Amino acid sequence: MVALVDDLDDMLAAAVGAAHARRQTPTAAGFAHERGHPATWVVRPGAPAEVAEVIRAAARAGAAVVPLGTGSRRRTAPLPVGRPRVLLELGRLAHVAHLDETSLLVHAQAGLTGIALENLLVPRGLTLGDFPPAALRSSLGGLLAVRTPGKSSPRHGSLEDAVLGLSAVLADGRTIHTRVAPRRATGPDLARAFLGTEGTLGVITQVVLRLRRRPEARLFDAHRFASVDHAVVALAAAFHKEARPAAARVYDADETRAHFGDGLAHADCALLVVATAGPRELAALDRTLIADAARAAGADPLGAAPAELWWRRRSGHALHDAPPVQPALVLFAPWARLGAVHRAARSAARAAGRTARAHLSRFDDEGACVFITLLDGERADPAGPARAAVLASTRAAGGLPPGEREPALAPALAALKRALDPDDLLNPGVLP
Amino acid sequence: MPGPRADAVEHALVALLGPARVSVRAADLATYARDMWPRALLAAVDGGPPAHPPDVVVWPETTDEVVQIVRLARRLGAPVVPYGAGSGVCGGAVPLHGGITIDLKRMDRVLSIDRDALVCEAEAGINGEHLERELARKGLTLGHFPSSIYCSTLGGWLATRSGGQMSTRYGKIEDVTLGLTCVTGAGDLLETGRHGRAAAGPDFTQLLLGSEGTLGVITRARLRVRPAPEVRHLRGFVVDDLTAGTEAIRRVLQRGLQPAVVRLYDALDSLMALRHARKDASDGGGDGGGDGGGTPAPRRAARRPGPAKDLVSSLLARLGLASGGGLTRELVEAALSRPRLVNLLADRAAGLAGRGCLMIIGVEGSRARADVEAELVFAELTRAGARDLGPGPGERWFARRYAVSYEMPRIFTAGAFVDTMEVASTWERLPDLFDSVRRAISRHAFVMAHFSHAYVDGCSIYFSFAASAPNREAAERRYDALWHDALTAATRAGGTISHHHGVGLLKADFMADEHRESMAVFHALKASLDPDGIMNPGKMGLPLPEAAPWSR
Ligand SMILES: Cc1cc2nc3c(=O)[nH]c(=O)nc-3n(C[C@H](O)[C@H](O)[C@H](O)COP(=O)(O)OP(=O)(O)OC[C@H]3O[C@@H](n4cnc5c(N)ncnc54)[C@H](O)[C@@H]3O)c2cc1C
Numbered sequence: 001m002v003a004l005v006d007d008l009d010d011m012l013a014a015a016v017g018a019a020h021a022r023r024q025t026p027t028a029a030g031f032a033h034e035r036g037h038p039a040t041w042v043v044r045p046g047a048p049a050e051v052a053e054v055i056r057a058a059a060r061a062g063a064a065v066v067p068l069g070t071g072s073r074r075r076t077a078p079l080p081v082g083r084p085r086v087l088l089e090l091g092r093l094a095h096v097a098h099l100d101e102t103s104l105l106v107h108a109q110a111g112l113t114g115i116a117l118e119n120l121l122v123p124r125g126l127t128l129g130d131f132p133p134a135a136l137r138s139s140l141g142g143l144l145a146v147r148t149p150g151k152s153s154p155r156h157g158s159l160e161d162a163v164l165g166l167s168a169v170l171a172d173g174r175t176i177h178t179r180v181a182p183r184r185a186t187g188p189d190l191a192r193a194f195l196g197t198e199g200t201l202g203v204i205t206q207v208v209l210r211l212r213r214r215p216e217a218r219l220f221d222a223h224r225f226a227s228v229d230h231a232v233v234a235l236a237a238a239f240h241k242e243a244r245p246a247a248a249r250v251y252d253a254d255e256t257r258a259h260f261g262d263g264l265a266h267a268d269c270a271l272l273v274v275a276t277a278g279p280r281e282l283a284a285l286d287r288t289l290i291a292d293a294a295r296a297a298g299a300d301p302l303g304a305a306p307a308e309l310w311w312r313r314r315s316g317h318a319l320h321d322a323p324p325v326q327p328a329l330v331l332f333a334p335w336a337r338l339g340a341v342h343r344a345a346r347s348a349a350r351a352a353g354r355t356a357r358a359h360l361s362r363f364d365d366e367g368a369c370v371f372i373t374l375l376d377g378e379r380a381d382p383a384g385p386a387r388a389a390v391l392a393s394t395r396a397a398g399g400l401p402p403g404e405r406e407p408a409l410a411p412a413l414a415a416l417k418r419a420l421d422p423d424d425l426l427n428p429g430v431l432p
Numbered sequence: 433m434p435g436p437r438a439d440a441v442e443h444a445l446v447a448l449l450g451p452a453r454v455s456v457r458a459a460d461l462a463t464y465a466r467d468m469w470p471r472a473l474l475a476a477v478d479g480g481p482p483a484h485p486p487d488v489v490v491w492p493e494t495t496d497e498v499v500q501i502v503r504l505a506r507r508l509g510a511p512v513v514p515y516g517a518g519s520g521v522c523g524g525a526v527p528l529h530g531g532i533t534i535d536l537k538r539m540d541r542v543l544s545i546d547r548d549a550l551v552c553e554a555e556a557g558i559n560g561e562h563l564e565r566e567l568a569r570k571g572l573t574l575g576h577f578p579s580s581i582y583c584s585t586l587g588g589w590l591a592t593r594s595g596g597q598m599s600t601r602y603g604k605i606e607d608v609t610l611g612l613t614c615v616t617g618a619g620d621l622l623e624t625g626r627h628g629r630a631a632a633g634p635d636f637t638q639l640l641l642g643s644e645g646t647l648g649v650i651t652r653a654r655l656r657v658r659p660a661p662e663v664r665h666l667r668g669f670v671v672d673d674l675t676a677g678t679e680a681i682r683r684v685l686q687r688g689l690q691p692a693v694v695r696l697y698d699a700l701d702s703l704m705a706l707r708h709a710r711k712d713a714s715d716g717g718g719d720g721g722g723d724g725g726g727t728p729a730p731r732r733a734a735r736r737p738g739p740a741k742d743l744v745s746s747l748l749a750r751l752g753l754a755s756g757g758g759l760t761r762e763l764v765e766a767a768l769s770r771p772r773l774v775n776l777l778a779d780r781a782a783g784l785a786g787r788g789c790l791m792i793i794g795v796e797g798s799r800a801r802a803d804v805e806a807e808l809v810f811a812e813l814t815r816a817g818a819r820d821l822g823p824g825p826g827e828r829w830f831a832r833r834y835a836v837s838y839e840m841p842r843i844f845t846a847g848a849f850v851d852t853m854e855v856a857s858t859w860e861r862l863p864d865l866f867d868s869v870r871r872a873i874s875r876h877a878f879v880m881a882h883f884s885h886a887y888v889d890g891c892s893i894y895f896s897f898a899a900s901a902p903n904r905e906a907a908e909r910r911y912d913a914l915w916h917d918a919l920t921a922a923t924r925a926g927g928t929i930s931h932h933h934g935v936g937l938l939k940a941d942f943m944a945d946e947h948r949e950s951m952a953v954f955h956a957l958k959a960s961l962d963p964d965g966i967m968n969p970g971k972m973g974l975p976l977p978e979a980a981p982w983s984r
Contacts, residue, residue, distance in 0.1 A: 102682075102859045102860040103858035103860045104686055104888055104889055105858060105860075105889055147629075147630075147631070147633060152629060155688075158629055160633075164889065174949055176948075176949040176950040176952060177949065178950045179946060179947060179948070179950070181856050181857055181890065181927060181928035182856055182857075182858065182887040182889045182890035182891065182892070183593070183606075183856060183887065183892070183931060184593070184856065184928040184930060185592055185594070185595070185642055185933060185934045185935070186928055186929060186930050186934075186935050186939070186947070187644070187935065187947070188638065188639045188641065188642050188643055188647075189606070189639070189642070190639075190947065190950050190953040192633070192634055192635045192638040193639060193953050193956075195633045195634060196633020196634055196635065197632075197634050198632075201634070210888060212688065212888070213687065216687075236548070240550075240659060242659075242800075278688045279687060279688065279689070281804050281807075282801075282805065282808070285801060288800075289800065332628070335548070336549060364629075365656060400627050402629075402630045403630075403631075403632050404630065404631065404632060405631065405632045406626055406627050408622075408626065409636055411620065412622055412960065415960035415961070416956060416957065416960045418960065419957075419960045420952075420953070
C-alpha cells in the first residue's frame with residue numbers, strides 16, 4: 001500500500017499537473033483531530049478528462065475520491081478514514097461550453113458557481129430562473145449533488161427540473177454524457193441518478209441547464225393577515241386559481257418586526273410579500289389573483305413598499321440594513337401542514353424557555369419551507385437546548401428536514417451503488 | 433419455456449391466485465402475444481400462430497399479489513411481462529421469451545383524491561379515460577390526453593413516458609408523477625417520492641418512469657392533478673412555411689406563455705387539412721384528429737371500402753384528416769408503391785398551392801388566466817407573421833381528437849402498413865432533425881409530419897407514413913429498412929429516437945446509439961433492481977441474463 005500511495009503522488013501530478021495536486025498536511029486540511037489522518041490529496045483538475053484520470057489513479061491506489069463543491073462550506077459526511085483519500089476540487093472546471101440562445105440552454109462545467117453563471121446570463125437577457133441569488137452561491141455540481149431547500153420557485157420548479165442532461169465520470173473512470181432532448185421516452189431519466197447523490201455514484205463534470213428570458217415586468221405587493229394560517233390559506237387559494245408569483249414569503253409577527261421594524265406588525269399578524277413577473281399582463285394578473293385572495297381572507301393591503309425592500313435584500317442589494325440572522329432550522333412542509341409546523345415551532349421553543357420566529361418561503365405546488373430562528377431573549381440561539389425540541393415537534397407536525405434520505409429507498413440505493421461503484425471508491429460512507 | 437417448467441409455473445400461480453385469475457387458454461395466449469406494434473400486426477394479419485405467446489397470463493388484484501408473483505417467477509426462473517392495455521406501438525408488451533404476462537387491469541381503483549393538495553393516487557391498471565372521468569367528477573383533471581386514452585392504462589403511460597395532446601400546459605406523464613409504488617424484479621416493494629422535494633436523491637420516480645417493465649411492475653402512482661379548465665380558447669393560424677411556424681411557436685413559449693396545445697402541420701398535411709376544413713365548413717361536418725387520431729370508426733364503417741381504399745382512409749385518419757378528396761386519395765394510393773416519386777409530387781403540389789402551413793393552438797385554464805394568456809399568445813403569433821383563421825380549425829380538431837382508428841388491423845393486408853414516429857430535439861437542432869428524418873423515411877414510404885408538444889427548449893415532430901410491398905416478407909424488409917434509416921438519422925441529427933411512444937422491441941437496437949456510454953447507468957439500474965434479469969427480457973437494448981435457460 002505504501003508504495004502505491006507514493007505512486008499516487010506521481011499519478012495525480014501526471015493527471016492534473018504538479019501545481020494542482022497537493023498532498024495535504026493534516027493541519028492545513030483541517031482534520032488534525034482525526035486519528036492517524038490518512039494520506040490526503042487535494043487535486044484541482046482543469047478538464048473533465050483530468051477528472052477521469054484522477055479517478056482511475058485513485059482506483060489503482062485504493063484511495064477514496066471525495067468531490068468537493070466550491071463556495072459551500074457544507075460537507076455532509078466526515079471524510080473517510082483508514083484509506084488514502086483524494087479530495088476533488090472542481091473550481092477550475094468553470095467554463096461555459098456552449099450557450100444555446102435558440103433553445104435557451106447552457107452547457108456549463110460543474111465548477112462554475114450559480115452566481116457566476118447568472119452574471120454571464122444577465123447581460124444577455126437570460127436567467128436560470130426565479131431562484132434567490134443566495135441559493136446559487138455554490139458550484140453547479142455542488143448545487144445539484146446535494147439537495148438543499150432554497151432551490152425551488154413557484155414558476156420554475158426546482159433547480160433539478162432545469163437539468164436537461166449532464167456529463168459525469170463513473171467510478172470505473174468512464175465518462176458519460178446523457179443525451180439532450182426536451183423530453184424523451186427512451187427509458188429512465190439517467191441524469192437523475194447523479195442529482196442529490198452527493199458524488200457517490202459519479203462525479204458531475206458538466207450540466208445542461210434550461211434557461212429563461214428575464215421577465216419583461218416585475219411587480220410587488222404586500223398584505224397583512226390576522227395570522228400565518230390566514231396567509232397560507234389565502235396563498236393556497238390563489239395558487240388554486242393558477243396564480244404563479246416569482247416568489248412569495250410569509251413572515252410571522254416576530255419575524256415581521258425583526259425584518260421590517262415595529263411599524264408593520266400587529267399582535268399576532270402575518271405579513272405576506274410577493275413578487276410577480278413575466279409579460280406585464282400576466283404579472284399584473286398574478287398580483288391581482290393574490291390580492292383578491294388576500295382580501296377574501298380579511299387582509300389589509302400594504303402596497304408594494306415592504307415587498308420591494310424584501311426583494312432588494314433577496315437580490316443582495318440592501319445589505320446595509322441589519323442582515324437577518326441565519327435561521328436555526330429549515331423544514332419543508334406540504335401546504336396543509338405549514339400552519340401546524342409553524343405553531344409547533346413556537347410552542348416547543350416557548351416550552352424550552354426560548355422564542356421561535358419564522359418565515360415561510362419557496363412556495364410551489366407541493367408546499368413551502370419554514371425557516372425558523374431561535375432566540376434567547378434578543379440573542380440568536382441556533383444551537384441551544386430548544387433546537388432539538390423544536391425539531392422533534394415540527395417533525396411530528398408534518399415538517400421534513402430537507403436533504404434527508406427516505407429510509408424505504410435505502411436498499412435500492414445501496415444496490416445501485418454496488419452496481420456502479422463496487423469498490424466504494426466515490427465518497428464512501430455517505431450513503432447509509 | 434419448456435413444457436414441464438411452464439406447468440410448474442402455472443401450478444404455483446393457481447395455488448397463489450386460484451384458477452379464475454390464471455389462464456393458459458390458447459385464445460388468451462394469442463391475445464397477449466402482441467400489442468399494437470404495426471410490424472406484429474403485419475404478421476398477425478398474415479395468419480399463423482403468434483411468434484411470441486406468453487406461457488401463462490395472470491390477473492392480480494393487489495400489490496401484494498404482484499410481489500408474490502414476481503418472487504415466484506424469480507424462484508422458478510420465469511420471465512415476467514407487465515401488460516396494461518396493449519396499446520403500445522413498439523412491441524413493448526410482447527413476451528419475447530414467454531413466461532408470465534401480468535395483466536394489471538384488475539388493479540383499477542382510484543385510491544384517493546385530495547382536492548386541496550391536488551394529488552390523486554390510483555392503481556396502475558386503471559383505464560385512462562376512467563381515471564379522467566373520476567377526476568372530472570370532482571372538478572379536477574390530470575391533463576393527460578393521449579389519443580389512446582380509451583384504450584390505455586395509467587401503468588402503460590408511466591412505463592412508456594407517454595405524452596398527451598395538452599402536454600404543453602400539463603406536461604407529459606413524467607412531469608405530473610409525484611411517486612410510484614413498484615414491485616422490482618427482485619420482488620421488493622419500492623415506494624418512491626413519499627418525502628417530495630424534501631428528500632435527498634436520487635429521484636427513484638424518474639429512474640423508474642419509462643422503464644417499460646424492464647425494472648419492475650408499477651402498481652400505483654401518486655399524481656399531480658389540476659382544477660378542470662373553466663375556459664378553452666382554440667384557434668387556427670396559417671404561416672408561410674415550417675420555419676416561420678416553428679419560429680412563431682418558439683417565440684410564444686420563450687416569452688413564458690403556456691398554451692395547452694400547439695400543432696403545426698407540414699405543407700402537404702396542411703393542404704389536405706385546409707381542403708377539408710373548407711369542405712367541412714360547407715357541409716357542416718367536422719375535421720381534424722388527434723395524435724395519430726382522425727376519423728372515428730363508425731363514420732367509415734358505413735360503406736366498407738376495399739383494402740386499398742381502406743388503407744388510404746386509415747392513413748388519412750392516422751394523419752388526423754377526414755377521408756375524402758380525390759387528389760388526396762390518389763396521392764396516397766400511388767404512394768404505396770412509389771414513395772419517392774410521390775413524396776416529390778406531394779411537395780410540389782403543396783408548394784404550388786402556396787397556402788402555407790396550418791397551426792392549431794389552444795389555451796385553457798381558469799377563466800382569469802386563460803383569457804389573458806390567450807390574447808397574449810394570439811397577439812404574439814400575429815406579430816410573428818401568422819394569419820388568424822379564427823376558432824373553426826381549432827374547434828374541429830378538438831372535436832375529433834380521440835377519433836382514433838380502432839380498426840387498424842384491417843388495413844395490414846397484402847403487405848401494406850402505416851406507422852408513426854415521434855422524435856424530438858432542442859430548437860437549435862430541430863430543422864436538421866426534420867429534414868434528415870423526413871428524407872430517410874421518404875426513401876421508403878409516403879410521409880407527412882406535424883410538430884406538436886412544444887417546450888421552452890425544443891419540440892417534437894410526429895411523422896406519419898404508409899407503404900406497401902408485394903408480400904409480407906417484402907413489407908417487413910421495407911419496414912425494418914425504413915426504421916433503421918429514420919432512427920439513425922434522428923440520432924445523427926442530435927434528436928431523441930422517441931418523444932412519447934417508447935422503445936420496446938422496435939427501437940431496442942438503437943438504444944446504444946441513443947444513450948452511448950450512459951447506457952452503463954441503465955445497466956446498473958437493471959442489475960440492481962432486477963438482478964436475475966426476469967423483467968421483460970429482450971427489450972430496450974438491455975442484455976439478457978446469461979444463466980437463464982430461456983435466454984439461450
Ligand atoms: C391509436 C393509438 C394512439 C396512440 N396515441 C398516443 C398518444 O397520443 N400519446 C402516447 O404517448 N402514446 C400513444 N399511443 C401509444 C400507447 O397508447 C402508449 O404507449 C400507452 O402508454 C400504452 O399504454 P398501455 O396501457 O396500453 O400499455 P401496454 O401497451 O400494455 O404496455 C406498454 C409497455 O409498458 C409496460 N407496462 C405496462 N403496464 C405496466 C406496469 N403497470 N408496470 C410496468 N410496466 C408496464 C409493458 O410491459 C410494455 O413494455 C397510441 C397508441 C395507439 C394504438
